Amino acid sequence: xxxxxxxxxxxxxxxxxxxxxxxxxxxxxxxxxxxxxxxxxxxxxxxxxxxxxxxxxxxxxxxxxxxxxxxxxxxxxxxxxxxxxxxxxxxxxxxxxxxxxxxxxxxxxxxxxxxxxxxxxxxxxxxxxxxxxxxxxxxxxxxxxxxxxxxxxxxxxxxxxxxxxxxxxxxxxxxxxxxxxxxxxxxxxxxxxxxxxxxxxxxxxxx
Numbered sequence: 001x002x003x004x005x006x007x008x009x010x011x012x013x014x015x016x017x018x019x020x021x022x023x024x025x026x027x028x029x030x031x032x033x034x035x036x037x038x039x040x041x042x043x044x045x046x047x048x049x050x051x052x053x054x055x056x057x058x059x060x061x062x063x064x065x066x067x068x069x070x071x072x073x074x075x076x077x078x079x080x081x082x083x084x085x086x087x088x089x090x091x092x093x094x095x096x097x098x099x100x101x102x103x104x105x106x107x108x109x110x111x112x113x114x115x116x117x118x119x120x121x122x123x124x125x126x127x128x129x130x131x132x133x134x135x136x137x138x139x140x141x142x143x144x145x146x147x148x149x150x151x152x153x154x155x156x157x158x159x160x161x162x163x164x165x166x167x168x169x170x171x172x173x174x175x176x177x178x179x180x181x182x183x184x185x186x187x188x189x190x191x192x193x194x195x196x197x198x199x200x201x202x203x204x205x206x207x
Contacts, residue, residue, distance in 0.1 A: 039157070040107050042082045043114045049075035050121045055128035065133045069142035072122060076149035085156035087149050091185045094155075108161050115154065115164075116171040119179070119186070122146060126180045134182070143182045151185040169194045 053068050080087040126143065133139050158164045169190040172179070179187050 037082060037084075039083070039160075040110050040114070042079055043111055043118070043157075046075050046079040047114050047118045047121075050118050053121070053125060055125050056130075057128075060128075060130060060133065062133050062136055062139070065129050065136075066138055066142065068125060069139065069146065072125070073142055073145050073149065076146065076153065080149060080153050080156070083153070083156060085152055087152050089152060091148055091151045091155075091189075108164060108167060111157065111161060112164055112167040112171060115157075116168050116175070119150065119168070119172060119183075120175065120177055122150070123177060123179055123183070126182055147183050147185045150183070151189050154186070154189060165190060166193045 050072055053071055056065060056068065077087055126146075129139070134143065154165050154168070172190075173194075179190075181187070
């Protein structure tokens, strides 16, 4: 990792997203599968893949951009599938884990730091993409997919790790990260928990 744990000790929120009620499963007949998933290892694998993708340089081509974004999307989808998160959902609905995953010990800080690094790396890559490439249809679709996957993964993990999203937001702020506007759903999710003042810092706004 390229940064240590929280630089600022900020109070954490309690559970943000309530655990899903069992009623929907009774209606669909879906039975939760009990899987022993190592959450830290799963998100670390995601981080390793994303970290291996370098920011695009001045000589970038549309093909280069698409190839990099495709790798990131693939890594996010693999992470979501391992955690049992349905990444085809709308970001506005409650996320249900497709498996009962018990966190192994106190993993909140580890997971928050790893995912903050993932977001940081993705943000750097997105900011390195030339405006002309960001407007290309395939690139637009890939960027939108990254935004949705990140948002759903955070929402899914927050159902088993209370206060995770708030902690990630505070880490990003402590690192001086300003998220690219392309990550609209992710911004909305994090800012909704941080509040207007801290949220404005994260998106580079002046209130």
